[in-house]
Amino acid sequence: MTDSDLASRPQSLQQVSLFHNLGSDDLTKILERARTRRVEREAFFFQQGDTATALYVLTHGQVRLVQLSPDGNQILLRFIPPQELFGGIAVLGDTVYPASAQAVQDSIALGWDSATFMQLLETFPRLAINALRHLAQRIQELQQRNLELTTERVERRIAHALLRLVQASGRKVEGGVLIDLPLSRQDLAEMTGTTLYTVSRTLSAWQQRGIVEIGRERVLVRLPHGLVAIAEDLPAPAHN
């Protein structure tokens, strides 16, 4: 796929929330200013601390956003699905990226450098409004996570995280919903603020109860209902 391929198919990008309600003409103009960037599995679009040069919309693949603490601890902020914006906070706010963006699979993204994007924002107010909506959404998610971290036990937090993954990356398969990502115990730990040991124990217990089926970097949710019961702290996980 080449730049012109993308530029010639603006309609394929109207489903990107950042580009909602933009006419084909405007969209074309915006896409003309983009550069496509390809990144291989495990490689980085950018690393935490790099000066923020560009922001991206993922077109193919999957990206992990991770943040490193000064003392070497890591947290997994979120997985970026295709069609989503990432790297925007740095461009708008600070001068350096506050997190690293790593490709989970070979990935392709459209990128705009900071100055260009700022111009576009001034030219196309809808673009700015869409970006605002996106950031507002992200803030809500972060506040939700904050709330969970401070008020919920580990087991509930893991249940919530899994349910979110089911929403975002679930694929219906025989006998349940598979989380369609390579997802290690460590990953889940970094998403929920616990250790891989506790995640392992928790998932094992759930497997005993038939709620999930686990494998190496793989989680299949057999009884979403049961997970919800745990997440909501309901009395009895009804057997359906």
Place this chain on the structure above:
Amino acid sequence: MTDSDLASRPQSLQQVSLFHNLGSDDLTKILERARTRRVEREAFFFQQGDTATALYVLTHGQVRLVQLSPDGNQILLRFIPPQELFGGIAVLGDTVYPASAQAVQDSIALGWDSATFMQLLETFPRLAINALRHLAQRIQELQQRNLELTTERVERRIAHALLRLVQASGRKVEGGVLIDLPLSRQDLAEMTGTTLYTVSRTLSAWQQRGIVEIGRERVLVRLPHGLVAIAEDLPAPAHN
């Protein structure tokens, strides 16, 4: 103070980050669409769950943003100082406010209803860009807090929270920096994800070491240096 007072003094609002780089003419037009709203101490601008009708810029007073969890737990998201935007996330994103805004002191804010503000955003791209900057900033703060919650012990988190309060609301007084807000142990607990008991013990210990001086809803930081040492987990809190 009346609406016309505010509208006639646009220059006094150019220091509001939301209004940066807007000409006096534009600013006047924006202010014409605002309504001032007065709220007494302890009363609410809006409550979590209310349908989002307006967003505000605080002109006088001080506001607490708090979020309630389904199981009755509460977290203190942040204190809004004068000149700052609040209530924007709900207007841009969801349909209901995700948190409650309570006046700490008698307060006055400029308010725009959702539809009006959306129009303004389309008309004045700079306004949208400033809003984006603001939200980006907030996201960084939330991510930082997330990181702290998952990687730091309670004592360090409290130290960080206090240092932030010093930054935002510190007032230099004889013998240190006073946090110029009524700040209970419970408040600090809700900011750091712990209990008022632990906060109480921690502050008492710090008082023993001469780092702070505490009273009822009052914290005076005597040795900011010492707090930094705790927050950064440095070896020895050097005696200056």
Place this chain on the structure above:
DNA sequence: CGAACACTTGAACCTAATCAATGAGTGTGG
């Protein structure tokens, strides 16, 4: 085939929550 990696499980430990009782400061109404 060997090495690296992901995962599991047990045992010991520890931080911080919880529960309970008491003390101090503030405000209000008789």
Place this chain on the structure above:
DNA sequence: CCACACTCATTGATTAGGTTCAAGTGTTCG
């Protein structure tokens, strides 16, 4: 103006949830 009530805060004792450390198993990949 004092007494009472209320809110805020302190401190001790106990407990539990989860981390940490350690040892070992199974899987994948070069």
